[in-house]
Amino acid sequence: MHEGTHYWHWLLVAEMFLGGLAGACFFTGALADFFSKGKLRRVAKIGSYLVLPSVILTLVFLLLDLPPSRMFYFWHFMIFKPLSSMNQGVWILTLFTMTAGVLVPAIFLAEDKGILPFLKGQEGLRKALSVIGIIFGVGTMGYSGVVLADKAVPLWSASIFLPATWVAVSIVSGIAAIRLVLALSSKKDELAETVLSKALMMALIVAAIVIVVFLFASGDHASVLISGSYALAFWLGVVLIGIVAPIVIDFAAKNMATISSILAILGVFLYKWVILYGGQVH
Amino acid sequence: MAKAILYDASKCTACRACYVACKQWNVLAAAEVKELGTYYNALTLDGTTWNLIDFIEKDDPDRFRWHFISHRCMHCGDPSCANVCAAGAITKDSETGFVLIDNDKCLGCKNCHYACPFWEGVPRFRDEISEAEEEWMDHGNKVPGKRVASTMYKCRGCVDRVKNGLEPACVTTCPPDALQFGDKGEMLSIANARVALLKERGETKAQVYDPKGVGGTGVIYVLLDDPEVYGLPADPKVSTADMVTKWLTGLITAGILTIVPFWMVFKAAEAEGKGGE
Amino acid sequence: MTNHWVDLKNSDCIVIMGGNAAENHPMSFKWITKAMEERGAKLICVDPRFTRSAAKADIYAPLRSGTDIPFIMGMINYVIENKKYHEEYIKCYTNATLLVNPEFKMPGDLNGLFSGYDSTARKYDRATWAYQTEDLPDEKAPGGIIHSPKRDMSMSDPNCVWQILKKHAARYTPEMVEKICGTPKDKFLEICEEFSKTGAPEKAGTICYAMGWTQHTVGTENIRAFAMLQLLLGNIGRPGGGVNALRGEPNVQGSTDHALLFHIIPAYLAVPKAGDTFRGYADKYTVDKATKDVLPGSISWWRNGEKYLVSLLKEWFGDAATADNGYRFDWMGKIGGGFQGGGYSHIALFEAMYAGEIKGMLCLGQNPAVGGPNSNIETAAMENLEWLVDLNLWETETNSFWKRPGCDPEAVQTEVWRLPAADSCEKDGSISNSGRWIQWRWKGCEPLGDCKTDLEITDLIMKEVKRLYAEEGGKGAEIINNIYWDYSGPNGDPDVVEVAKACNGYTWPDRNKLVKNFTKLEKDGTTACGNWLFSGTFTEDGENLMQRRIPEAEGIGNNLEWTFAWPVNRRIVYNRASCDLEGKPWNPDIPEIWWDPNKVDAQTGKPGMWTGNDVPDFAATKAPSAVGGDLPAIMLNEGVFKLYAPCSEGPLPEHYEPVESPVENIMSGQQINPATVLWHEVNPDTKIGTADEYPIIGSTYRVTEHWQTGIMTRNQPWLVDLMPEMFVEISKELAGEKNIEPGETVEVFNARGSLQAVAIVTGRVKPYNINGKTVHFAGLPWCYGYAGFCTGGACPTLNYSANQLTPHVGDANTMIPEYKAFLVDIRKVK
Structure with a gap:
């Protein structure tokens, strides 16, 4: 009846997208390294190198989302308040940045470029840090979902599955981002591309299933996406462009890694966008 | 002991003196509104509007009804806004139970707004502090309500008045005594007695609104119909549950x-x- | 109000009709709510639209604006037919038993007219309306004889008021009510049944009305009709009962008490007419009141009128007023017939101004450019003024009438002075509420800048006028030079306490002893008193009783030690009627007063006195068994209340349609009030429209959020938030017919003007079924205009005042304009 307020907008979508991307890149890369016993070290490296820029952008967007006169008081968030998901996010992001964003890439750089020699060959340390990074990577993908899910906005909070979709789509974006970097790289890596295209396809399917579960569990509140004012963005942007198109492209043709990765990344961004905006429709 | 404001929708005549009293006591600027073909004129809660009365027309089978309801912070027993605040800027006053925003700590992230299960999110963002407020603060009126630009605002239960032995401004001004203030237990028993009386008078749907899902509220309603009719959630939960x-x-x-x-x-x-x- | 605000809590049934207490008198609901909560009182609301009062009511019924008389006469008919009346009360306390001239004929016999009508003069000869009288000896009366109305205590004489009333009311059947008012019959009967329960001796019901009843061409009769119903049910003089006019301004009671209206001088003495002499005027009070229409033993208080007149003249002319010169009654202003014989009411004055017969206007406490009817004509009339002096806090529509939309300022020659006035919070003084409580208020702060209080401004003008006359002389200089004018306080400035003391009254010529109350005023020039009803506001020792603030510890709500109420601190007037013939309260649970045979009168030492929770409105030691001990109406000659009371349009209320009505009067062939002045026949510019051109009923009203013409509130941004723009309330059905969307801007127009408003399309307004015809309603708030912070709309070249549409026609007695029922049409703004 009354006009609703619409405070949160694309800056927050960008922040949530980039945070998820950062977490997912590291998660994907580190797991690729672990499960392939080092065969996909390049994937791990790209993944870890992508973390810091993404995180920095995340923090920039996070700051920009605060009012200009308040953004430099951001340290007010640096208290310990475990009940607040946003406060959890602050610490998760901090610890993730230190491990996955700084230390692990530093060790890789020490190995490859010879800088910071004291880190060279610290395999044990890297593995330990990677495990921590994986854990905080999941946290980074998940916390912004929880930030939305512990609100009184029905689309975000009526079901318990919003964080699940957040993790799933973030991983899609992480796989696609690494694959995109590989595809754009002059140094081709057939194995990595094959593996990642498979992973992307499967991750997309898992994400689609999780989204379906989320929509069903949300009941009527999901109607804004199914048939409401964000239906076009959802069906065309998320479902068709973001999920169906990459799968079909990868299924139908090789050498289309760039396109399908970009579409998948776009779909993830759009998914977070329609959720954030769709939730604020009254 | 926790305090409570009792709003009795069956007594409210929608004169909106509460709205003006709140603005006056709290030095809040006027809103900018346009007549939209209703009596509420698209007023919404915002950084300078901490309570308002909504008008709801309902054609019941037996009679036409015009319901009135006060939109305001409910001062939850377990406030979601305080739970989600990452800066710890929102606290529950131990003496009164009022939920208060410390605008010095607040960063204006709006997290609390989305966490609140009532009235489409009670805490609202405000970008500017008026000259009147600056002047008011210059007179030493900083505690407990310092005004900071670009932070969140909502009803403070006139905690400054209450701690000096007065009632909240809206309560003091209410002509038909539709607003009352006191210990929560006392307010609840008044509300229950009123509902019993209303039922006797044929108001079969009369009920007390003090939802348990948010730990009870510091603003209790006596309603003449189901909460949804008034735009209230039937069974609100603490959002962080x-x-x-x-x-x-x-x-x-x-x-x-x-x-x-x-x-x-x-x-x-x-x-x-x-x-x- | 015969009663007072707090007393509403003693009621068993409250009717809100002709008013909107919740919106316009919010504080009334403190007490109405209490009655509902603590006494189980029922609240009934009858209104053309579903208001905020209706929202709180147990029963709501719609009624077409302008049809209150059929509704109430229908209730009276119900009460009589179903024998719900309080028989002993009407037999002993009303004129039901009195016999009327057998020549008297009623509208049922004469097609809507009473006997004695002169259609050319539009006036009645009241000869056939008089009582049948007999001369009885009376030792108190001058001449020892009273002309007493004949009385038939069996009430069976066909010429007795009871039989006349029965016959008259029988025409207003529930079916007729439904056809005229558009009120569903079952709702009407539900209300009749509920309210008539207060006819039980121990029950009391009340009515809260305001301008919804007065602002009609039949306004006086609307109120009389309900007063009659209250008498039938025995509700007058009773706690929780009465006829209660809710005053629309905080001090409108006070201003009326002090003769705001043209037909009275202070404290309701009649205004002298041209040709009146002191003796002739005074005898109308002393002789007329003491002998004419008087039942044996009737107190007939107005026989004291001469004392009040003389004391008033002493206050005005001081030493110059002596017995030999008739206390300078000849120096008083006197009225003639007014412009075109239409009196000196608002409409008549503005018609005279329009005709160029008024040179100057001193305007204070009002904003006629917004508040006056047919305001386009009235603002045009102001252009004929040579000068206008306006006292106000703001730039108002009135003091900027030359800047109004559509007016060329250069063409207006009127010289306008604006005198900056002080707000009520910036001055000390008394303010009289609807319940006649005269409460003292203290200023909260000093007036801003050059602003002055009304008293200071009046004092300055008076002193300057006196100086000019003293120095230069002139016509009537003797009068001006002799006006007694000394209200200076200790520092030489005019002091409102001195004015208040003058109103209380004091002894002359020593001028230093305040009188106790008006029983101490004399007709020999030894007392002066500016307003006899305010006498008693000070004690003889000078204590200001208006400043008292002691809430009652126990009692029935009369709070006798909270301020002072006129007369003599009495809270419920005519309270003798709260007791039965023996002086015992009808309702022992809420005893107002009672006869105590054992209480000893301190002055005479004899036992037997009236006592109780209020100041008895009766001779304190007059026993119920004494002659006239059962005549409670002490202000009326008869001593009994009038069910039958001659007014301009007849002695009983009869339905006439508003001057602009969408339907024909089905009660009779007399369409409109036969005694109303028809200004449009005098001034063709004052137009009246027809239902063919303008089929929708328009009505104006206030909203809680804006006060009167909006001058105070439209400059207050918080209130502007709440009601920002001019609107018109219409039904969904009418909106459908006219293809109007909610929130859309529409044009409301009629023969007199047009304005733009935002459409509020609501289920609270429903079309009426009037005798088979669908009639629509358009409700308009009248608080907007074209000046100030908020004018009522976005366009600076538009006038948003609803009174552009209201007609220049008024009640036949009071001449209050018919703001509440007129014709309009609506269209979308392209």
Whole structure:
């Protein structure tokens, strides 16, 4: 009846997208390294190198989302308040940045470029840090979902599955981002591309299933996406462009890694966008 | 002992003196509104509007009804806004039970707004501090309500008045005594007695609104119809109640994805890589 | 109010009709709510639209604006037919038993007219309306004889008021009510049944009305009709009963008490007419009141009128007023017939101004450019003024009438002075509420800048006028030079306490002893008193009783030690009627007063006195068994209340349609009030429209959020938030017919003007079924205009005042304009 307020907008979508991307890149890369016993070290490296820029952008967007006169008081968030998901996010992001964003890439750089020699060959340390990074990577993908899910906005909070979709789509974006970097790289890596295209396809399917579960569990509140004012963005942007198109492209043709990765990344961004905006429709 | 404001919708005549009293006591600027063909004129809660009265027309089968309801901070027993605030800027006053925003700590992130289950999110953002407020603060009126630009605002229960032995401004001004103030227990018993009386007078749907899901509220309503008729959630919950479960769905999904696709394809890559060697 | 605000809590049934207490008198609901909560009182609301009062009511019924008389006469008919009346009360306390001239004929016999009508003069000869009288000896009366109405205590004489009333009311059947008012019959009967329960001796019901009843061409009769119903049910003089006009301004009671209206001088003495002499005027009070229409033993208090007149003249002319010169009654202003014989009411004055017969206007406490009817004509009339002096806090529509939309300022020659006035919070003084409580208020702060209080401004003007006359002389200089004018306080400035003391009254010529109350005023020039009803506001020792603030510890709500109420601190007037013939309260649970045979009168030492929770409105030692001990109406000659009371349009209320009505009067062939002045026949520019051109009923009203013409509130941004723009309330059905969307801007127009408003399309307004015809309603708030912070709309070249549409026609007695029922049409703004 009354006009609703619409405070949160694309800056927050960008922040949530980039945070998820950062977490997912590291998660994907580190797991690729672990499960392939080092065969996909390049994937791990790209993944870890992508973390810091993404995180920095995340923090920039996070700051920009605060009012200009308040953004430099951001340290007010640096208290310990475990009940607040946003406060959890602050610490998760901090610890993730230190491990996955700084230390692990530093060790890789020490190995490859010879800088910071004291880190060279610290395999044990890297593995330990990677495990921590994986854990905080999941946290980074998940916390912004929880930030939305512990609100009184029905689309975000009526079901318990919003964080699940957040993790799933973030991983899609992480796989696609690494694959995109590989595809754009002059140094081709057939194995990595094959593996990642498979992973992307499967991750997309898992994400689609999780989204379906989320929509069903949300009941009527999901109607804004199914048939409401964000239906076009959802069906065309998320479902068709973001999920169906990459799968079909990868299924139908090789050498289309760039396109399908970009579409998948776009779909993830759009998914977070329609959720954030769709939730604020009254 | 926790205090409570009792708003009796059956007594309210929608004169809106509460709106003006609130603006006056709290030095709040006028809103800018346009006549939209209703009596509420698209007023909404905002950084300078901490309470308002809504008008609801309802054509019941037996009679036409015009319901009035006060939109305001409910001062929850377990306030979601305080729970989600990452800066710890929102606290529950131990003496009165009022939920208060410390605008010095607040960063204006609007997290609390979305966490609030009432009135489409009670805490609202305000970008500017008026000259009148500056002047008011210059007179030493900083505690407990210092005004900071670009932070969140909502009803403070006139905690400054209450701690000096007065009632909140809206309560003091209410002509038909539709607003009352006192210890929560006392307010509840008044509300229950009123509902019993209303039922006797044929108001079969009369009820007290003090939802348990948010730990009870510091603003109790006497309603003449179901809460949804007034735009109130029938059974609001503390928004952070399922946070752990919600985290778990995320973690489980991460676990699933660890296996499908990552374990599957990367493990295969290890084998493939071996074969290749 | 015969009663007072707090007393509403003693009621068993409250009717809100002709008013909107919740919106316009919010504080009334403190007490109405209490009655509902603590006494189980029922609240009934009858209104053309579903208001905020209706929202709180147990029963709501719609009624077409302008049809209150059929509704109430229908209730009276119900009460009589179903024998719900309080028989002993009407037999002994009303004129039901009195006999009327057998020549008297009623509208049922004469097609809507009473006997004695002169259609050319549009006036009645009241000869056939008089009582049948007999001369009885009376030792108190001058001449020893009273002309007493004949009385038939069996009430069976066909010429007795009871039989006349029965016959008259029988025409207003529930079916007729439904056809005229558009009120569903079952709702009407539900209300009749509920309210008539207060006819039980121990029950009391009340009515809260305001301008919804007065602002009609039949306004006086609307109120009389309900007063009659209250008498039939025995509700007058009773706690929780009465006829209660809710005053629309905080001090409108006070201003009326002090003769705001043209037909009275202070404290309701009749205004002298041209040709009146002191003796002739005074005898109308002393002789007429003491002998004419008087039942034996009737107190007939107005026989004291001469004392009040003389004391008033002493206050005005001081030493110059002596017995030999008739206390300078000849120096008083006197009225003639007014412009075109239409009196000196608001409409008549503005018609005279329009005709160029008024040179100057001193305007204070009002904003006629917004508040006056047919305001386009009235603002045009102001252009004929040579000068206008306006006292106000703001730039108002009135003091900027030359800047109004559509007016060329250069063409207006009127010289306008704006005198900056002080707000009520910036001055000390008394303020009289609807319940006649005269409460003292203290200023909260000093007036801003050059602003002055009304008293200071009046004092300055008076002193300057006196100086000019003293120095230069002139016509009537003797009068001006002799006006007694000394209200200076200790520092030489005019002091409102001195004015208040003058109103209380004091002894002359020593001028230093305040009188106790008006029983101490004399007709020999030894007392002066500016307003006899305010006498008693000070004690003889000078204590200001208006400053008292002691809430009652126990009692029935009369709070006798909270301020002072006129007369003599009495809270419920005519309270003798709260007791039965023996002086015992009808309702022992809420005893107002009672006869105590054992209480000893300190002055005479004899036992037997009236006593109780209020100041008895009766001779304190007059026993119920004494002659006239059962005549409670002490202000009326008869001593009994009038069910039958001659007014301009007849002695009983009869339905006439508003001057602009969408339907024909089905009660009779007399369409409109036969005694109303028809200004449009005098001034063709004052137009009246027809239902063919303008089929929708328009009505104006206030909203809680804006006060009167909006001058105070439209400059207050918080209130502007709440009601920002001019609107019109219409039904969904009418909106459908006219293809109007909610929130859309529409044009409301009629023969007199047009204005733009935002459409509020609401289920609270429903079309009426009037005798088979669908009639629509358009409700308009009248608080907007074209000046100030908020004018009522976005366009600076538009006038948003609803009174552009209201007609220049008024009640036949009071001449209050018919703001509440007129014709309009609506269209979308392209």
